[in-house]
Amino acid sequence: MGQATDVFxxxxxxxxxAGSGIGEGLARTAAELGMQVALADVNVERMERVAAEIRATGATAITIPTDVADPAAIDRLAATVHDRLGDVRLLMNNAGIEILGLTWELPTDVWEKAIRINVLGVIHGVRAFVPRMLAAGKPAFIGNLSSIGGLSMMAVQTPYILSKHAVLSFSECLRMEMDLVGAPISVSAVLPGPIATRIFEDAATPKDSTRIEFHRKMMQDMTHGPGSLTGKQAAERILAGIAAKEFFVSTHPEITAQMAKQRAEHLATLSTPTLGEEAKRMLLG
Ligand SMILES: NC(=O)c1ccc[n+]([C@@H]2O[C@H](COP(=O)([O-])OP(=O)(O)OC[C@H]3O[C@@H](n4cnc5c(N)ncnc54)[C@H](O)[C@@H]3O)[C@@H](O)[C@H]2O)c1
Known part of the structure; x- marks a missing residue:
């Protein structure tokens, strides 16, 4: 983590x-790199536990209960961090949720929640923090959590997949805008592969979801299976990539490259989205 230590x-x-998974790993790793860390999460208990453990190492960690679905809460987060800790060098728009289910079976509030948290949460993070970063005029870094799902398609995870595509395209435009105005702010899109976290355990589903429970189990097994990383391992790779000012930051470069190639071929040939017979059998349980 040599370069990341120098940078951060x-x-x-x-x-x-920051109370779980990749966010928890990012908070711990940032503290290990010598940063003061502001943890924001909607789950206060989990976030307080992580912060207490960080403080026990001698590092500074403050907690600010925040629902990223609420733009005003993100404004308060930005103001509080600035008042208590000063200029922000690293903003990780990491909070995100999974939703499982067929598009038409998901209730309106579930659809809206997914978009408010996964898409608007990232956008409002940028809107709330960037003006102060620009005013400070110092080098700064923004990492927006997309996913390898931001390069691929998956039935029965539609809200999640579309949100991760949105975060990727948002981040691409944002990186260009920073270049346009000559801002010293590096923007990265983070595309993790399978990371063993609680995201599928917590995933919302429609009421009648026997079929979907099969899919949840499959995804849990995949994110906890061979080749997966812990949130902490993922965070170390992510912060190394962000420090190096990579745009596409990957935890599993081979999977990312394969997904990107498949997506590029799909678009180049304007092929029709289809699932193979085996994938259909798996998705339908
Ligand atoms: N786990 C994976 O395999 C994987 C892969 C690719 C991308 N990601 C992305 O990484 C990010 C972190 O996911 P994770 O796997 O660590 O999940 P996780 O469920 O372990 O942790 C997510 C944290 O976000 C918090 N959160 C949820 N809604 C929130 C809200 N409205 N406001 C504030 N905090 C909120 C939760 O309380 C939790 O502490 C997500 O954006 C996810 O899409 C995860």
């Missing part, structure tokens, strides 16, 4: 969704 030591990091 002494700075302030903000991590949304």
């Amino acid at each position: 030591r002494g700075g302030v990091a903000v991590v949304t969704g």
Whole structure:
């Protein structure tokens, strides 16, 4: 983590969704790199536990209960971090949720929740923090959590997949805008592969979801199976990529490259989205 230490030591990091999984790993790793860390999560108990453990190592960690689905809460987060810790060097728009189910079986509130958290949460993070970063005029870094799902398609995860595509395209435009105005802010899209977290355990589903429970189990097994990383291992790879100013930050470069190639071929040939027979059998249980 040599370069990441040089880049981040002494700075302030903000991590949304810092109470679990990748966000927890990012908060711990940022503290290990010598940063003061602001943890934001909707689950206060989990976030407080992580912060207490970080403080026990001698690092500074503050907690700010935040629902990223609420733009005003993100504004308060930005103001509080600035007042208490000063200029932000690293913003990780990490909070995100999974939703499982056929599009038409998911209730309106579930659809809207997914978009408010996974898409608007990232957008409002940028809207709330960037003006202060620009005013500070110092080098800063923004990491937006997309996914390898931002390069691929998956039936019965439609809200999640579309949100991760949105975060990727948002981040691409944002990186260009920073270039346009000559801002010293590096924007990265983070595309993790399988990371062993609680995201599928917590995933919302429609009421009648026997079929979907099969899919949940399959995804849980995949994210906890061979080749998966812990949130902490993922965070170390992610912060190394962000420090190097990579745009596409991957935890599993081979999977990312394969997904990108498949997506490019699909678009280049304007092929019709289809599932293979085996995938259909798996999805239908
Ligand atoms: N786990 C994976 O395999 C994987 C793969 C690709 C991308 N990701 C992305 O990484 C990010 C983190 O996921 P994870 O797997 O660590 O999940 P996780 O469920 O373990 O942790 C997510 C955290 O976000 C918090 N959160 C949920 N809604 C929130 C809200 N409205 N406001 C603030 N905090 C909220 C949760 O309380 C939780 O602490 C997500 O954006 C996810 O889409 C995960």
